[in-house]
Amino acid sequence: MHSGGEAAVFSTSSIAVDRASPVPLYYQVALELEQAIVSGQLPAGSRLENEIALAESIGLSRPTVRRAIEYLVDRGLLVRKRGVGTQVVQSQVRRPLELTSLYDDLSRAGKEPRTEVLSFGREQASPAVARALQVEEGASVLVVERLRYTGDEPLALLRNRIPDGLVTLQESELATAGFYDLLRRAGVRIQLASQTVGAVAANAVQARLLGEKRGAPLLTMNRTAFDDEGRPVEYGDHLYRASLYSFELVLTSH
Amino acid sequence: MHSGGEAAVFSTSSIAVDRASPVPLYYQVALELEQAIVSGQLPAGSRLENEIALAESIGLSRPTVRRAIEYLVDRGLLVRKRGVGTQVVQSQVRRPLELTSLYDDLSRAGKEPRTEVLSFGREQASPAVARALQVEEGASVLVVERLRYTGDEPLALLRNRIPDGLVTLQESELATAGFYDLLRRAGVRIQLASQTVGAVAANAVQARLLGEKRGAPLLTMNRTAFDDEGRPVEYGDHLYRASLYSFELVLTSH
DNA sequence: GAGTGGTCTAGACCACAGC
């Protein structure tokens, strides 16, 4: 038993799962717990029931419930301590960086993204591009340059390259959907991306396109994406206006 | 069976675990697999044996072997596809952003970090600091400002704040160890950090300290760290010279 | 249809925290 003054543990009476649903049970539990956290029903700092009791009260096995908790720990909503228990993190921020496109990010935020295709064609892979995409130097790669707006404001200058022949893209589609969406529809399943985030000063061309002054700070994001067979399928180098955009991420130990 | 031309699957004959070791079995397996990957014994694009066969040949249960594979998938070394198998990612990059301090990063890279303590004392929490650390506005917080060098080059301007009374720090220690190391030694176990990465132009003071020109692009990193009870224990806002530093991270779907 | 990873169970024992 804990000393007095501790917040009461979460009553799990409200958690129920649908065994007929195709949604995995552990994920259903994770969503319900997350809901309880964001709704305040499970306030910051409060303790969960222990895993065994939780499993029993939901009617699932301990490993399944544990997996749900693990998922929320990885996302930064819960912390665990052996011998003590599981508690809700005292933080308001919860928006881990995920493997979605900027287009999706903006759509979710209700920002009405708009995209202008600046160029679309083929070029020979530079050494850097060849290394990232694991193709021969000089091999033909598809290159798309786009300018993304949020409302009327230019936000980001996006340049994506994919190995030639991987998919067929229509220039018209690029203006109305995220790049990753298009790849997904074309059957490319991106499972993994390696990114580097840095900063540079805008040169004259970049400044003009983005509506910043020359020398203004820009966030750079270079990303190599890999499909479900481990092959590099996309290399992007992107520039964001630092005045309008930043990256959030959650790190966990282990 | 797969069609001809596929790379041979990994011979697991070399994987052995030590059941007497305190290191978890799944982690021993993960390390051995990682070793086989980085050594080239398990080349990029090659397939692993299926989980059941792998488990049997190592002499472990499937869930344990599966957990090892999961760990490497999360770190971006392997990709899995249901109905197909597990393959090594065709990437050279493997340095996920981890929950370690910049000091550790530089030490590992053999860069001889050096730290100059610019100021050390208490101040009243500003609204932003109070919100991050979940203390009353105006409450006393410990503030440390440091300038980090790599060799002779200034690299980063670091400002850390911790709630007053959490730990007792010696100014002299700050010059010779990472901030997180000190917290760990003081019994603070950081389990989670929420970060925001952006960019700004250097102002006059920042430029002078960092040896850049005014207006030079700087990477910003703001981090709130939480201990194993979910309490915020540190808030840092840091500036890095974009010409010398960038962040790498690996993103996985799900 | 054969082979793969994805999910789930019902136990077991251990390591650690805190009284």
Place this chain on the structure above:
DNA sequence: CTGTGGTCTAGACCACTCG
């Protein structure tokens, strides 16, 4: 000592991919 999470087992069935 009790209670907690951490690890591990030996099965089971399902969903998906591909020939």
